[in-house]
Amino acid sequence: MSNNSENSFLGSVNRNFEKAAGFTKIPKGILEQIKACNAVYEMRFPVRIGDEIQVIEAYRAQHSHHRLPTKGGIRYSQHVNKDEVEALAALMTFKCAIVDVPFGGAKGGVKINPWDYTEDQLERITRRYTTELIKKNFIGPGIDVPAPDYGTGPREMAWILDTYLTFRGSEIDAAGCVTGKPVNQNGIRGRNEATGRGVFYGLRELCDTESAVKRVGLTGGLRGKTVVIQGLGNVGSFTGTIMQNEGGVKVIGIAEYEGSIYNPDGIDVAKLIEFRKQTGSILNFPGTKTLDKRDAALELECDILIPAALESQITIENADRIKAKIIGEAANGPITADAEEILVNKGILVVPDMYLNAGGVTVSYFEWLKNLSHMRFGRMEKRFDSNMYSKLVQAVEDLSGKKISENERKMLTQGADEIDLVRSGLEETMVTSFQQIWQIFESRPEVKSLRNAAFVVALEKISNDYANLGIFP
Ligand code: NAD
Numbered sequence: 001m002s003n004n005s006e007n008s009f010l011g012s013v014n015r016n017f018e019k020a021a022g023f024t025k026i027p028k029g030i031l032e033q034i035k036a037c038n039a040v041y042e043m044r045f046p047v048r049i050g051d052e053i054q055v056i057e058a059y060r061a062q063h064s065h066h067r068l069p070t071k072g073g074i075r076y077s078q079h080v081n082k083d084e085v086e087a088l089a090a091l092m093t094f095k096c097a098i099v100d101v102p103f104g105g106a107k108g109g110v111k112i113n114p115w116d117y118t119e120d121q122l123e124r125i126t127r128r129y130t131t132e133l134i135k136k137n138f139i140g141p142g143i144d145v146p147a148p149d150y151g152t153g154p155r156e157m158a159w160i161l162d163t164y165l166t167f168r169g170s171e172i173d174a175a176g177c178v179t180g181k182p183v184n185q186n187g188i189r190g191r192n193e194a195t196g197r198g199v200f201y202g203l204r205e206l207c208d209t210e211s212a213v214k215r216v217g218l219t220g221g222l223r224g225k226t227v228v229i230q231g232l233g234n235v236g237s238f239t240g241t242i243m244q245n246e247g248g249v250k251v252i253g254i255a256e257y258e259g260s261i262y263n264p265d266g267i268d269v270a271k272l273i274e275f276r277k278q279t280g281s282i283l284n285f286p287g288t289k290t291l292d293k294r295d296a297a298l299e300l301e302c303d304i305l306i307p308a309a310l311e312s313q314i315t316i317e318n319a320d321r322i323k324a325k326i327i328g329e330a331a332n333g334p335i336t337a338d339a340e341e342i343l344v345n346k347g348i349l350v351v352p353d354m355y356l357n358a359g360g361v362t363v364s365y366f367e368w369l370k371n372l373s374h375m376r377f378g379r380m381e382k383r384f385d386s387n388m389y390s391k392l393v394q395a396v397e398d399l400s401g402k403k404i405s406e407n408e409r410k411m412l413t414q415g416a417d418e419i420d421l422v423r424s425g426l427e428e429t430m431v432t433s434f435q436q437i438w439q440i441f442e443s444r445p446e447v448k449s450l451r452n453a454a455f456v457v458a459l460e461k462i463s464n465d466y467a468n469l470g471i472f473p
Contacts, residue, residue: 245270
């Protein structure tokens with residue numbers, strides 16, 4: 001099977017694109033331009049590993065230049081190939097448009113299994129990859145801004161920043177060349193949790209939308225809903241803990257690399273993460289039953305299933321056995337296009353990746369803005385706001401002749417910190433974008449899935465850009 005066959009990840013993305021394009025009146029040439037990947041840099045470079053020299057294969061795909069910079073994570077995985085990177089870059093273009101982040105889509109990949117290398121070797125690979133990007137002008141705060149993805153995190157982003165500074169340190173905005181950096185290295189508070197928190201806001205908004213929950217025979221509100229999660233990495237663990245602590249859901253099943261566990265009375269996700277850190281596995285977590293195969297949790301009866309591991313996890317092979325009423329795609333591309341048809345025909349609401357996991361890129365956008373402004377959010381207004389609120393409270397107390405408690409005073413008079421502003425901006429983004437998608441889905445009966453609706457939203461915004469910009473020359 002070629003990588004670009006109908007069932008491949010890129011094939012799925014392209015099929016979904018074609019389907020949604022049919023619902024728009026966008027001219028054919030513009031659609032072709034939106035679909036095409038604008039530029040791919042495919043590279044090979046040598047890295048000294050122990051006594052040997054290894055040739056590393058890597059990519060950076062810039063899918064769309066209709067807005068600049070382009071933006072997208074860097075993935076370290078032995079499965080990386082050109083088609084996968086292009087598919088992920090295309091998703092980034094649509095994702096940014098959906099959540100009104102003014103970037104084109106991009107994605108990077110280094111074909112290595114990061115667990116096979118020492119920290120020192122990973123640092124050398126990352127620095128050499130960054131140097132290749134600098135040489136070809138494929139990185140920069142106004143050009144292309146990478147971020148973490150599968151197999152990478154704040155540590156790699158700090159190495160990328162440091163390498164960029166080595167060559168381009170005199171650029172005043174150099175810190176904006178990469179996002180997802182550690183907070184003390186020009187990062188932003190709330191970036192680590194952003195994708196999981198975005199998943200929470202998105203699913204909460206869906207459950208608060210009466211016409212949405214009615215469609216799948218559920219009652220309104222997230223509280224008390226049963227949830228199953230696949231993957232307890234960055235995205236899965238924040239999604240699970242935040243949905244549990246702030247949303248009041250009951251997580252009844254978890255699937256990880258080593259297997260699936262189940263407890264109908266609920267699993268404490270934070271304690272499970274701690275348990276896995278200590279034992280290396282989720283299996284045998286007290287109170288849970290181990291299911292008979294690795295992916296068995298996906299097939300549990302539940303209200304919301306959240307795949308948060310990798311692509312192509314729900315395929316025509318297992319789609320028929322999925323019993324969830326709502327599937328929230330926290331991972332990129334966890335459902336193949338064929339499998340989605342089966343799920344949609346069963347009446348399952350699939351909340352698509354390019355909307356639901358956009359919290360990461362949204363907060364990356366905030367981080368980039370912070371880097372360009374060279375100042376922490378909240379620094380200018382926090383005290384001013386706090387003083388104003390104190391005066392207001394004082395005025396109300398004077399007028400009413402009553403005093404409020406110290407706790408209430410503290411709550412009412414606090415100014416916003418960076419983390420408060422980041423969360424508030426993310427919440428606003430996820431709520432507004434959901435309603436845009438839902439409005440298309442509800443008002444156009446020919447649009448049968450939320451993915452099609454999300455694509456229509458994205459395509460219309462991007463084609464508007466082309467219409468307004470014109471075609472050069
Ligand atoms: P991660 O490496 O932190 O975690 C992935 C987890 O999935 C790991 O715990 C791994 O053991 C587990 N896993 C791997 N194969 C599995 C399998 N077959 N069954 C069950 N579990 C399995 O990666 P992440 O950053 O959490 O990314 C997860 C997904 O979310 C990816 O598709 C990624 O592209 C997407 N995503 C990530 C971000 C982000 O900000 N990190 C943003 C948007 C989308």
